[in-house]
Amino acid sequence: MDTKDTTVALRPANSHKGQSLRKSKHALLVLGLALISAIFVGCVTTQAPDANAVADPTVELIQTATINTAVPQTKGNSASLPIGNAGTWLPGAEDSTNPNDLRRVTQELVAPPFLPEHEQVAKGAPKVVEVRLEVEEKLMEVGPGGAEVWGLTFNGTIPAPMIVVHQNDYVELTLVNPSTNSLQHNIDLHAATGAMGGGELTLVNPGQEVTFRFKAVKPGVFVYHCAPGGPMIPFHVVSGMNGAIMVLPREGLADSQGDQVTYDKAYFIGEQDFYLPQNEDGSYKSYNSPAEALGDTMEVMKTLTPSHVVFNGSVGALTGPGALTAEVGEKVLLIHSQANRDSRPHLIGGHADLVWQGGSFSDLPDTNYETWFVPGGSAVAALYEFRQPGTYAYVNHNLIEAILLGGAAHIVVDGEWDDILMTQVEAPAAIK
Numbered sequence: 001m002d003t004k005d006t007t008v009a010l011r012p013a014n015s016h017k018g019q020s021l022r023k024s025k026h027a028l029l030v031l032g033l034a035l036i037s038a039i040f041v042g043c044v045t046t047q048a049p050d051a052n053a054v055a056d057p058t059v060e061l062i063q064t065a066t067i068n069t070a071v072p073q074t075k076g077n078s079a080s081l082p083i084g085n086a087g088t089w090l091p092g093a094e095d096s097t098n099p100n101d102l103r104r105v106t107q108e109l110v111a112p113p114f115l116p117e118h119e120q121v122a123k124g125a126p127k128v129v130e131v132r133l134e135v136e137e138k139l140m141e142v143g144p145g146g147a148e149v150w151g152l153t154f155n156g157t158i159p160a161p162m163i164v165v166h167q168n169d170y171v172e173l174t175l176v177n178p179s180t181n182s183l184q185h186n187i188d189l190h191a192a193t194g195a196m197g198g199g200e201l202t203l204v205n206p207g208q209e210v211t212f213r214f215k216a217v218k219p220g221v222f223v224y225h226c227a228p229g230g231p232m233i234p235f236h237v238v239s240g241m242n243g244a245i246m247v248l249p250r251e252g253l254a255d256s257q258g259d260q261v262t263y264d265k266a267y268f269i270g271e272q273d274f275y276l277p278q279n280e281d282g283s284y285k286s287y288n289s290p291a292e293a294l295g296d297t298m299e300v301m302k303t304l305t306p307s308h309v310v311f312n313g314s315v316g317a318l319t320g321p322g323a324l325t326a327e328v329g330e331k332v333l334l335i336h337s338q339a340n341r342d343s344r345p346h347l348i349g350g351h352a353d354l355v356w357q358g359g360s361f362s363d364l365p366d367t368n369y370e371t372w373f374v375p376g377g378s379a380v381a382a383l384y385e386f387r388q389p390g391t392y393a394y395v396n397h398n399l400i401e402a403i404l405l406g407g408a409a410h411i412v413v414d415g416e417w418d419d420i421l422m423t424q425v426e427a428p429a430a431i432k
Contacts, residue, residue, distance in 0.1 A: 094217045097126050099170045104128045109161035112312055113267040113324060115246070120262050122166040122250040128213070129165050134176040135185045137290055140240070142274050143308050143315040143406060146283060149274055150290040151313075152183070152226065152239040158313035159270025159337060160224070160243025165216050166250050172213040173198070179207035182289060184228050185236070189214065190377070191222035191245045199227045216247040219361035221379040225339045234340070235294060238275055238301060240313065242339035244268060244379045249361050253383075255354060256367045263383060266333040267324050269409060271343050271374070271396060272313060273306035306341075309396060310406040318409030324394075326386050328415025334394070337379035345382070346371040346397040347411070349390065352382035371397050388422065389415040 107116050107129050133154040140151035140158065154160035165171055171192075177185050184205055188197035192214040195201050201212045225242035227233045255261040277285045277296035284307075287293035300307070311318050318324060326332050331353075336345050354365035355372045359379045374380045386392075396407035 094215075095126065095168050097168065099128050099172075099213060099215075102126060102128050102170065104130060104172075106130045107163065107165075109133075109155060109163065111155075111157045112159050112162060112243075112270055113318065115162045115266050115268060116164055118164040118248075119166075120248060121252040121260075122169075122248070126166070126168040126170070126250075128170045128172050129163075130172045130174075131163055132174045132176065133160065133187065134178065135181055135241075136178075137181045137183065141314060142276070142310060146286070147274075147276055147308065147315075148284065148286060149239060149276060150287060150293050152185070152236050152241040152290060154187075154226075154241065154243055158240035158272055159268070160241070162243065162268040162335070163224075163245040164248065165245070166248050167216060167219045168250065169216050169247075170213055171216055171245075172211065173202075174209060174211040175202050175204060176209040177204040177206050181206045182291060183232075183236075185226050185241070186228050187224055188227040189222065189224040189245060191216055191218060191220070191224070191247055193217060196227065197224075203228060216245075219247045219249045220356070221246045221335050221337075221359040221361075221381050223337050223339050223377055223379050231298065234301060235297065237339050238273060238297075238306075239290065240272055240274075242272075242337070243270065244335060244337040246335065246381075247361070253361060254364060256364050258364060261354070261383065262331070263333040264330040265326060266335065269311050269318070269334060269336045269345075269394070270313075271336065271338045271341075271407060272308075272310055273338075273341050274308040274310070275300040275303075275305075276307040278307070306401075306405065308406050309341075309398075309401040311394075311409045315406035318394075320410075323391070323410040323412045326411055326413045328386055328389055328413060331383055331385045332411075333381060333383050335379055335381050336374050338374050338376055341376045343374040343376075343407075344371050344397045345374065345380075346395055347384060348393040348395065349388070350384050350386065350392055352384055354383040356381045386411075386413045386415070387418065389413050389417055 102125065105127055109131065110116055136153050136156040138151055138153065138156065139148055141147065142149050151158055163171065173187065175185070175187055184203060186199050186203040188199040190197060192198050198212055198214060202210050204210050222245050223242060224245055226236040228236060251260070253261050275297055277300050279285055285296060308315065316322070336343065352369040352372050354367060355369045356365045357363065357380070358375070359381060369382070372380060372382055390413055392411040392413060394409040394411055395402035401407045
């Protein structure tokens, strides 16, 4: 059992910057008008917002899927931590605490790729964690050549900040939509249970704020994003309005054998696909507001072909002065989210010693992956202990997206080289 201190203060060492039928022309016209109305009604504010107005809950309902309750085969044995009867390690059951009786703390969020200061193993009873997210609509550079997007952001960053709590904690979240913004916003947290992940309870007009609370009953890493309804859902997501929350087991993380494992550092990599409209000459179009960009952006979105696929908001954000850092011998937890498309992270020159598939901390992790999978609309955690120094490339291993569209980061690792693991036997020379 690892007995070292599990408090992690993850602050920057250097600054970083989703029967054809014949139709008459009249029917098509009606359908087109209905579609335009669905996009704009209740989503775009074209006049001074009324802070007292009740936001229109336009979130569409989704039918509940049938759950397969078959019990899988038992996976391995561990004398260290309890094993559930479904073959999964159970970090803890849901409790019956009353949030009104619990201690309250305020979490100070930080800009990605860092995480707020937190304990890896919970101390004491569950608590109410207060979080504040403020919506900011702003023009942001996402790549060279004048590539800019009207970023729809939580707290001004793409991705939005990582939230960290423990299972059975309560998250009390205040969402603020300043009057300087032009759109309605809300938040759907995949870690929450009920009411469209909070989306139905948090829809706010410019000039409003709302507070809601949910219990973090499922341990894992989860995406959160804005979902104000209809076509505005994907528009907000691909405009950068997404982040992640990590719900740690109260006992901490377990390795593949069920033994406790800790990390020395943790980083949050948010992968973002952008769909920037272009002029006939190939230059990027510019707009004066998110509403002005909406129509053209929707047309590019429908091609399902992004103009950019980047880590943490822009091409090269996690390279050069923004590169991640580590030391040989450090265990680094890499949390990778993609709110809209599938991804396949790969650490060139390293591996994932542990991968929590689907982001679930209720299940024991898989081991020794060269490339792991992040389904669209999810976050996945992987842990690696660095064994060699050097600059590692961390990429989306669709290499077209990594190299041509921007989906790459660097991890600079300091330490002593181990010739046993790798060495150059002969330097390049003329062919003998």
